[in-house]
Amino acid sequence: MRTAAAWLLTVLFLSATLTGCERQANTEAPLLILDTDIASDADDVGAVAVLHHVAKQGKVKILAMMVSSGNPWSVPCLQAVNAWFGRPEIPLGKAHAGAVQDESRYARSIAEEFGGNDAKASDAIQLYRRVLAAQADQRVTIVSIGYLTNLAQLLQSKSDAVSPLNGEELVRQKAARLICMGGAYPSGQEWNFHRDAAAAAYVTQHWPGPVIFAGFELGKDIMTGAALRTLPEKNPLRRSYELHNRLAGRPSWDQIAVYYAAVTVDGRPNELWTKIYGRNAVSEDGSNHWLNERNGSHAYLVQRGTNADIAKNVEQLMLTAQP
Numbered sequence: 001m002r003t004a005a006a007w008l009l010t011v012l013f014l015s016a017t018l019t020g021c022e023r024q025a026n027t028e029a030p031l032l033i034l035d036t037d038i039a040s041d042a043d044d045v046g047a048v049a050v051l052h053h054v055a056k057q058g059k060v061k062i063l064a065m066m067v068s069s070g071n072p073w074s075v076p077c078l079q080a081v082n083a084w085f086g087r088p089e090i091p092l093g094k095a096h097a098g099a100v101q102d103e104s105r106y107a108r109s110i111a112e113e114f115g116g117n118d119a120k121a122s123d124a125i126q127l128y129r130r131v132l133a134a135q136a137d138q139r140v141t142i143v144s145i146g147y148l149t150n151l152a153q154l155l156q157s158k159s160d161a162v163s164p165l166n167g168e169e170l171v172r173q174k175a176a177r178l179i180c181m182g183g184a185y186p187s188g189q190e191w192n193f194h195r196d197a198a199a200a201a202y203v204t205q206h207w208p209g210p211v212i213f214a215g216f217e218l219g220k221d222i223m224t225g226a227a228l229r230t231l232p233e234k235n236p237l238r239r240s241y242e243l244h245n246r247l248a249g250r251p252s253w254d255q256i257a258v259y260y261a262a263v264t265v266d267g268r269p270n271e272l273w274t275k276i277y278g279r280n281a282v283s284e285d286g287s288n289h290w291l292n293e294r295n296g297s298h299a300y301l302v303q304r305g306t307n308a309d310i311a312k313n314v315e316q317l318m319l320t321a322q323p
């Protein structure tokens with residue numbers, strides 16, 4: 001067990017050495033864009049619930065949500081969940097044709113049971129450009145909890161009527177940080193990278209600013225969702241987990257990325273996770289390995305808190321997330 005003095009020294013050391021990665025220097029609530037593949041697993045719905053909860057607490061401000069899955073029910077499902085949480089107006093972006101096609105055990109049912117639709121959804125790349133161009137410089141946190149399909153296309157986008165900047169320049173100017181659930185650390189193969197490996201490789205290579213990776217290993221033993229059975233049945237969060245695997249609980253990969261975004265405003269060390277700096281290299285098959293670099297603009301998260309503590313926090317946020 002740490003002594004108080006050792007703890008203080010650790011914090012001072014980390015403060016002095018680990019703040020270079022995130023360039024967001026103010027303490028205002030992050031302006032946040034969520035990019036989700038909501039369809040193939042229920043943790044995306046859990047993450048959306050956590051996001052609504054922390055937004056209600058004033059810890060983040062939601063600018064838009066993008067969908068990287070090509071499942072036609074993903075956007076209507078997300079719209080239904082947002083409407084249930086009292087935020088039907090959140091702008092939604094739809095992936096281009098050719099996006100990863102996922103099966104889903106819940107997306108269509110949630111859309112139909114809770115009346116979701118994609119009538120007002122925009123093209124994801126156009127929406128990214130529009131939303132980013134309208135913000136103050138280096139204020140936007142993007143949290144990716146699915147494929148990097150949209151973000152790769154955003155980086156490759158050309159100047160247009162919205163902004164004279166191309167995608168990479170626009171991101172450099174407006175984004176404070178990208179928090180990305182993807183990859184395994186220090187090396188391995190993970191679903192989000194693997195399913196659109198070209199996009200994962202492009203984004204890790206070309207993102208013109210800090211990227212913080214929340215890897216496979218972080219969420220896999222943080223099981224949440226089973227406690228949702230205590231909620232009323234007519235609740236899209238509970239229903240998603242019920243349809244997905246009968247409320248048996250699922251790993252919390254996506255909630256962790258959102259939770260991290262909400263509890264770290266300016267990149268100072270956090271009691272639940274610390275960061276290892278360097279550079280992430282993604283191969284053609286979507287596997288990745290870590291290159292240690294002292295001043296790398298990438299970092300991956302290493303857990304400090306216990307699985308039980310983090311699971312309790314995440315599940316509590318999901319349980320108490322209410323319209």
Ligand SMILES: [Ca+2]
Pocket residue numbers: 036037038041043044145146254
């Ligand atoms: Ca996901």
